[in-house]
Amino acid sequence: MAKAKAKPKVGIFGFTGCAGCQLNILNLEDHIVDLIGLIDITTWVMAKAENSPGPWDIALVEGSIAKKSEIERIKKIRENSKILITIGSCATHGGLPAMRNLRDTSAMKKTVYGDTTDHLDIMDKIMPVSHYVQVDAALPGCPMDKNEFVRAVKALAVGKTPQIPNFAVCYECRIRENACLLKEGKFCMGPVTQAGCDALCPSNGAVCEGCRGPVAQVNWGAEYKILQELGATPEEIKRRFLKYCPSTADMEEFQELVF
Amino acid sequence: MQVQLKKDNEYVPHIAKLIKKTQMTEKETLFEFMFEEPEIRDLFTYNPGQFVQVSIFGIGEAPFSISSTPTRKGVIELGIRKTGDVTEAIHALEVGARSGIRGPYGNGFPMNKMKGHNLLFVAGGIGLVPLRSVINYVADRRDDYGKVTIFYGACLPEERVFVDEIEKVWPNIPDFEVHQTVDECHTTWQGNVGVVTTLFSVCAVDSANTMALICGPPVMYKFVVRDLLKLGFARDEILLSLERRMKCGIGKCAHCQVGHKLTCMDGPVFTYFEAERLMESI
Amino acid sequence: MQTYTIRKDEIPKLVEALKEEYEVFGPMPKRTSYVFAPVTDPTKMNLDYDSTIMSPKKYYLPSSQTLMEVSLKNATIEDTVKDILDQKPKILFGVHSCDINGINFLNRVFDGKYDDPYFQAYKEITTVIGLNCLEPCKYGFCRAVNKNFVLDGYDLFLTEISDTHYYVHVGSPRGDRILTIAHEFFKEAKEEDGAAFTAALHKKHENLPVALHIDNIHETLDLAWDDAIWDELGEKCMNCGSCALVCPTCYCFDVQDEVDLSISKAERVRKWDTCLFYDFALVAGNHNFREDPPARLKYRFYHKFRGAIHDQGEIACTGCGRCIDACPAGISIKDVLFRLQEYWAASPTPQGGL
Numbered sequence: 001m002a003k004a005k006a007k008p009k010v011g012i013f014g015f016t017g018c019a020g021c022q023l024n025i026l027n028l029e030d031h032i033v034d035l036i037g038l039i040d041i042t043t044w045v046m047a048k049a050e051n052s053p054g055p056w057d058i059a060l061v062e063g064s065i066a067k068k069s070e071i072e073r074i075k076k077i078r079e080n081s082k083i084l085i086t087i088g089s090c091a092t093h094g095g096l097p098a099m100r101n102l103r104d105t106s107a108m109k110k111t112v113y114g115d116t117t118d119h120l121d122i123m124d125k126i127m128p129v130s131h132y133v134q135v136d137a138a139l140p141g142c143p144m145d146k147n148e149f150v151r152a153v154k155a156l157a158v159g160k161t162p163q164i165p166n167f168a169v170c171y172e173c174r175i176r177e178n179a180c181l182l183k184e185g186k187f188c189m190g191p192v193t194q195a196g197c198d199a200l201c202p203s204n205g206a207v208c209e210g211c212r213g214p215v216a217q218v219n220w221g222a223e224y225k226i227l228q229e230l231g232a233t234p235e236e237i238k239r240r241f242l243k244y245c246p247s248t249a250d251m252e253e254f255q256e257l258v259f
Numbered sequence: 260m261q262v263q264l265k266k267d268n269e270y271v272p273h274i275a276k277l278i279k280k281t282q283m284t285e286k287e288t289l290f291e292f293m294f295e296e297p298e299i300r301d302l303f304t305y306n307p308g309q310f311v312q313v314s315i316f317g318i319g320e321a322p323f324s325i326s327s328t329p330t331r332k333g334v335i336e337l338g339i340r341k342t343g344d345v346t347e348a349i350h351a352l353e354v355g356a357r358s359g360i361r362g363p364y365g366n367g368f369p370m371n372k373m374k375g376h377n378l379l380f381v382a383g384g385i386g387l388v389p390l391r392s393v394i395n396y397v398a399d400r401r402d403d404y405g406k407v408t409i410f411y412g413a414c415l416p417e418e419r420v421f422v423d424e425i426e427k428v429w430p431n432i433p434d435f436e437v438h439q440t441v442d443e444c445h446t447t448w449q450g451n452v453g454v455v456t457t458l459f460s461v462c463a464v465d466s467a468n469t470m471a472l473i474c475g476p477p478v479m480y481k482f483v484v485r486d487l488l489k490l491g492f493a494r495d496e497i498l499l500s501l502e503r504r505m506k507c508g509i510g511k512c513a514h515c516q517v518g519h520k521l522t523c524m525d526g527p528v529f530t531y532f533e534a535e536r537l538m539e540s541i
Numbered sequence: 542m543q544t545y546t547i548r549k550d551e552i553p554k555l556v557e558a559l560k561e562e563y564e565v566f567g568p569m570p571k572r573t574s575y576v577f578a579p580v581t582d583p584t585k586m587n588l589d590y591d592s593t594i595m596s597p598k599k600y601y602l603p604s605s606q607t608l609m610e611v612s613l614k615n616a617t618i619e620d621t622v623k624d625i626l627d628q629k630p631k632i633l634f635g636v637h638s639c640d641i642n643g644i645n646f647l648n649r650v651f652d653g654k655y656d657d658p659y660f661q662a663y664k665e666i667t668t669v670i671g672l673n674c675l676e677p678c679k680y681g682f683c684r685a686v687n688k689n690f691v692l693d694g695y696d697l698f699l700t701e702i703s704d705t706h707y708y709v710h711v712g713s714p715r716g717d718r719i720l721t722i723a724h725e726f727f728k729e730a731k732e733e734d735g736a737a738f739t740a741a742l743h744k745k746h747e748n749l750p751v752a753l754h755i756d757n758i759h760e761t762l763d764l765a766w767d768d769a770i771w772d773e774l775g776e777k778c779m780n781c782g783s784c785a786l787v788c789p790t791c792y793c794f795d796v797q798d799e800v801d802l803s804i805s806k807a808e809r810v811r812k813w814d815t816c817l818f819y820d821f822a823l824v825a826g827n828h829n830f831r832e833d834p835p836a837r838l839k840y841r842f843y844h845k846f847r848g849a850i851h852d853q854g855e856i857a858c859t860g861c862g863r864c865i866d867a868c869p870a871g872i873s874i875k876d877v878l879f880r881l882q883e884y885w886a887a888s889p890t891p892q893g894g895l
Contacts, residue, residue, distance in 0.1 A: 174787055259533070
């Protein structure tokens with residue numbers, strides 16, 4: 001029988017991102033008291049005055065790695081944690097901050113900061129956490145889904161690996177009985193996007209933006225064709241495919257596409 | 260004739276207690292379970308080759324072949340490899356812990372049809388788990404069956420399961436012959452090295468009046484069957500126990516569908532004649 | 542056998558009357574389509590609906606369903622069959638023949654050597670008021686698969702016989718009971734009503750297309766195992782599972798345990814699964830029996846049109862056409878069947894016969 005283990009020590013850490021995922025944990029009003037009954041949050045700079053320097057049983061990491069100093073920090077957290085879980089798409093895939101990987105960084109620096117940019121500790125490419133350290137589980141999404149987070153904490157509390165679905169958003173979208181938005185001519189990313197959000201956007205009539213990153217064995221070619229037939233330009237398609245997960249550009253199948 | 264445990268709800272398991280754990284290798288342990296209710300303990304019987312669904316409540320349920328023989332009543336022995344959440348949780352159970360077991364499911368080996376035949380067992384890795392049930396059944400009803408030859412292959416010597424029986428018990432049973440091999444050479448290993456089919460050149464196998472029982476990793480079947488056919492085995496004298504991901508065990512969820520058959524209902528034991536006709540079976 | 546008629550404009554009143562004893566579900570508008578949903582406002586229920594996004598299988602096999610609750614303290618198990626039986630009885634209003642056949646098919650799966658008590662409990666509490674389709678729907682091809690009529694599986698069955706009336710067949714004691722509760726809405730059918738019913742059946746047979754022939758489908762599939770069509774479709778298919786989810790006969794499920802936040806109770810939940818998903822045929826040790834996406838799409842067709850004949854005695858397709866509507870990649874099961882029909886026609890025949 002599953003048994004509650006001794007309360008695991010948990011650290012919650014923010015890197016480059018909007019901090020929305022951490023905020024989402026704070027927003028779990030219905031569950032937060034129960035959650036604190038399951039885990040012992042020893043470090044959380046956003047929400048606590050006193051914070052432990054580690055070690056932790058579980059590290060929850062939000063944000064992408066954009067600065068050199070962040071590499072050292074994430075490595076240290078990894079060394080001091082038994083399990084490291086990324087929360088949100090920035091930490092998992094690079095997310096919105098990594099959109100700048102597709103542009104010229106020096107020009108951007110100049111636009112924002114003018115000629116004196118030497119003090120900036122910015123790397124040319126923004127990378128997901130998994131680029132630097134081993135990640136045991138990932139809860140993608142922009143922001144991370146609250147329910148998925150609760151499920152993950154419960155799983156950890158009984159010693160299970162947090163699972164995220166290995167299929168596309170369409171599963172949840174069909175179960176919620178939405179008519180297919182692609183069929184209505186809208187540029188929906190549902191079929192190529194990892195489920196787990198309960199098809200939040202399509203259920204409210206908005207297309208899936210692909211914020212949770214590509215699904216297992218993603219078929220970029222098929223989605224490309226559909227969007228093209230619906231009138232999307234190659235540039236538009238590329239932008240959609242790379243928006244939350246720029247590393248998609250490194251996928252073999254992606255490189256076969258003509259943009 | 261087997262007495263079936265008739266239940267209103269086949270999905271609900273019976274509570275069983277873990278009474279003994281014996282570690283066999285780094286990843287495999289032999290678990291002995293006993294039903295809490297004496298009535299179920301009495302009624303529960305099975306055919307070698309059948310499987311049960313084991314529940315670790317809160318973690319999940321998974322199918323396991325039974326390693327014990329129905330000729331030795333009382334406990335259900337399951338040889339389990341640590342490979343996922345459910346199996347890790349089973350490995351973490353302490354003696355006395357309560358979990359759920361339902362079954363037995365599947366067809367098992369045709370023990371009656373096999374009577375009077377010589378038997379060749381070809382097992383790879385933990386494929387020995389269901390075959391051990393047959394081997395010990397045959398050992399207990401020695402007069403019903405002919406000569407027994409056991410081929411056992413593992414990747415490394417330390418990955419072999421049921422080593423005591425392989426080395427000390429089975430070779431001493433009249434008309435039992437055991438041959439082992441490992442895929443990779445090892446300094447202290449004196450025995451045969453090579454995949455399990457290399458044993459066909461170590462030990463001459465006569466296909467006359469012989470049935471072959473095979474269980475092992477998915478990649479193994481093709482090669483073993485090829486060699487058996489060469490030796491003159493008929494397609495229905497080759498019995499395979501197939502592994503699939505049974506979720507319900509009772510023919511509903513379709514996870515274990517192979518071609519037009521369900522592994523949990525029509526199998527897991529198929530003759531090669533049947534398996535050959537099932538798309539994607541081996 | 543006594544038959545009846547009912548005025549179309551009295552249907553909302555009938556629904557309202559039945560709501561005392563039953564929870565009534567029927568085709569309700571949702572954005573650009575229809576879904577089976579609680580009939581909150583009977584005037585919104587539209588019996589002229591074309592099709593619904595999801596079939597009524599959800600009332601027999603919910604997309605997510607707790608099978609049992611287990612106390613983690615002392616391992617006591619309580620199954621949820623009684624909870625189903627304790628629910629207010631349901632009426633599914635306006636179920637087309639294809640969907641009744643779908644429920645009948647599921648019944649074959651969930652019956653058998655091991656009864657599925659959950660499915661049977663839902664059946665127990667559910668009354669089906671069927672509805673004959675006299676016009677073809679946008680994607681359906683029910684007549685080609687012999688599912689444009691029902692032999693059983695309904696409690697009442699309505700057929701439109703004029704702009705104002707439905708003809709009513711009673712299929713079971715449960716249907717009879719509705720006549721008892723709401724007798725004021727039903728009139729005994731007269732001879733001319735019977736004639737109008739016959740005319741309606743003729744109209745149906747004229748209207749429903751029959752260009753597709755699948756009588757030798759499983760032989761065709763045997764021949765087409767290595768055909769290029771599967772790779773071609775596999776390239777288009779994104780394995781999103783939409784087709785299987787909306788299908789009235791797809792029944793595959795997964796079973797998972799979920800714990801509550803106090804870790805004192807676990808629920809064993811079954812959820813719809815589909816053979817198109819990567820994990821479906823994955824076994825311990827990470828061996829996947831259908832690793833490649835095209836293999837999974839092909840498997841689905843073979844199971845529907847070949848395997849099901851072995852297991853359930855009939856193909857697992859009611860010709861409802863929902864999967865055609867749902868597929869984002871534009872794969873049409875009807876087109877695939879037409880292609881297989883062409884494949885059959887084009888396969889070489891031996892000179893001079895056998």
